[in-house]
Amino acid sequence: MKNLATKFENLTIQNDFIFKKVMSRKRICIHLLEELLQIKIADINYLEAEKSLEPEYTSRGIRLDIIVADDRNTHYNLEMQVKNNKNPDTKKHVLPKRTRYYQALLDIDLLQNSQEYDLLPPTYVIFICVFDFFAKGNYVYTFKKRCLEDLELELPDEATTIILNTHGTHGNISKDIKSFYDYVNNHVINSDFTKQIDDEISYLKLDTKVRREFMLLEARLLDERREGKAEGRVEGKAEGKAEEKNAIATLMLAKGCYSLQEISELTKLSIEDIEKLEKEMHTTEQS
Structure with a gap:
C-alpha cells in the first residue's frame, strides 16, 4: 500500500x-x-x-x-x-x-x-x-x-x-x-x-476519492497480471507434460514390443493420438 x-x-x-x-x-x-x-x-x-x-x-x-x-x-x-x-x-x-x-x-x-x-x-x-x-x-x-x-x-x-x-x-x-x-x-x-x-x-x-480510485485500479491491474502469469505457468506445465507423454509413447512405438492399448494405459494418451504419432514416425522414416 x-x-x-x-x-x-x-x-x-x-x-x-x-x-x-x-x-x-x-x-x-x-x-x-x-x-x-x-x-x-x-x-x-x-x-x-x-x-x-x-x-x-x-x-x-x-x-x-x-x-x-x-x-x-x-x-x-x-x-x-x-x-x-x-x-x-x-x-x-x-x-x-x-x-x-x-x-x-x-x-x-x-x-x-x-x-x-x-x-x-x-x-x-x-x-x-x-x-x-x-x-x-x-x-x-x-x-x-x-x-x-x-x-x-x-x-x-x-x-x-x-x-x-x-x-x-x-x-x-x-x-x-x-x-x-x-x-x-x-x-x-x-x-x-x-x-x-x-x-x-x-x-x-x-482528492481522497481519486486516490482510492487509483489504488483500486492498480490493485485490479496487479491481480490481472498475476492471474495471467499463473495461467501461463499452468499452460506451460500442461504443455510440458503433453510433450513428455508424446516422447515416451514415441520411444515405446520405436521398440515395437508394446501394443497401442498398453502404450495408452501407461501414457494416458488416447489410441487416436498414439496412432497419429505412429503415422508421423513412418512419415519421417520415409523422408
Whole structure:
C-alpha cells in the first residue's frame, strides 16, 4: 500500500490515469484541441472517458482514453502514448496499425444501425507521443488519405490521424502547445495553460476519492497480471507434460514390443493420438 501511495504522489501527466482525469476538465481539453487544430470550439460533450469498444466477441476490444464531441459534431479521441511498443513476434512497431484500428472501431461505434455512411461525423484520432516515431523532428504529424497518382487529391472521408511528438524541434505550433510539450516532457510550467494543468493535478492528488480510485485500479491491474502469469505457468506445465507423454509413447512405438492399448494405459494418451504419432514416425522414416 505504501508503494502505491508513493506511486500516486509521483504521477505526472504522462500517466494514463492522470491524463484522463486532467482531460476530463472541459476548459483544459477544449483549449488543447483549439490550440492544436487552430479552431474555435464552443463546447464539448464527453462520450465516456476510457470507453471500451468491442463490436464483436471475436474482435480485439480497445480502451480509449478520452472521446469528446464538439458543438459541430466533430469527434476527437485523445491518447497519451509513452512507450513506442513493438510486437515481440514480428518485431514491428504497433503504433501505425493501432491508430488504424482505433479509427475503425470508433467509426463502427459512431454509425448507428441502418444509418447511411455519409452520416459518419468528422473524426480526429490524436496520439500524444513522448517519442519521435518517424524520427523527422516534427512537432506534429498529420495524416489524411491522398491519391498516389495526384497527391493534391484528398479522399474526403473526414478522418484525420494526428501523431504529436513532444520532443519535436520544428514545425508550426502555438506557444501553448509548445508549453504543453515542455510540461509533458520535463514538468516545466511556463504558461498559464500548463499552470492550469499542474494545479489540476495537484488538486486531484488531494482528492481522497481519486486516490482510492487509483489504488483500486492498480490493485485490479496487479491481480490481472498475476492471474495471467499463473495461467501461463499452468499452460506451460500442461504443455510440458503433453510433450513428455508424446516422447515416451514415441520411444515405446520405436521398440515395437508394446501394443497401442498398453502404450495408452501407461501414457494416458488416447489410441487416436498414439496412432497419429505412429503415422508421423513412418512419415519421417520415409523422408
